[in-house]
Amino acid sequence: MKTVILCGGRGTRLREETEFRPKPMVEIGGRPILWHIMKMYAHFGFREFVLCLGYRGNLIKEYFLNYEAMNNDFTICLGKKNHIQFHEAHEEQDFIVTLTETGADSMTGGRVRKAAKYLDDDTFMVTYGDGVADVDLKALVAFHRAHGRKATVTTIKPTSRFGILKMDGENRVQSFSEKPLMDGWASAGFFVFSREVLGYLSGDDSILEKEPLERLTAEGELMAYQHPGEFYAMDTYREYLALNQLWDEGKAPWHHWAGTGNQTSR
Secondary structure (H helix, E strand, O other): OOOEEOOOOOOOHHHHHOOOOHHOEEEEOOOOOOHHHHHOOOHOOOHHHHHEEEEOOHHHHHHHOHHHHOOEEEEEEOOOOEEEEEEEEOOOOOOEEEEEEEOOOOOOOHHHHHHHOOOOOEEEEEEEEEEEEOOOOOHHHHEEEEEEEEEEEEEEOOEEEOEEEOOOOOOEEEEEEEEEOOOEEEEEEOOOEHHHHHHHOOOOOOOOOHHHHHHHHHHHOOOEEEEEOOOEEEEOOOHHHHHHHHHHOOOOOOOOOOOOOOOOOO
């Protein structure tokens, strides 16, 4: 099963890091967050990816074109008999990565629609190129197959950005909770779609999270996989710093592949 990763946004709220590179290439612990996302999927056996490129997509292409040289020792023969011999082997030996240009200004649904020519299975996954989580992706896919609907979205309990207070009639504080979990559920991405969902994507300006998902909801075809664990979106510089701190301290919940080596090397 293939995983589509949306890599084309401009990441304007993280301009400190995205002015000269796309947000999926912003690093956590010396590796692009895109690498972390792909490692998450690979841990559960999903090792085929379609990357939807847009803003500064050439940098993502260069990253993968140079992957072998940047992640292995090698011996090179210069001159007319140019030859490179790579030594040892990195952990991503069997990743199959398709990189497709989906336009600088395409919306999320439009990007998935443009990637459709590379999706040849009845079911595929979609996620964002700026979020990590400790989602059990095998359980997510099993949930999708069990309910038989067209679409599944992974949901989480969101955390308040602020401390929440309860007060009595005299404005005396009765309780204080620092950034508690809020009521309701929020989308974390990590979608599973049947091929039929492609028919809900109308054009380049199609926003996946609006008309397509709203229509699927109205038709009773969207199901929610409730993820009880952790989810982190890297939308701001503060979140970028927090993710790097979690990684540096060895507390990254999404690091399922711990112990397989090659954690922080470039």
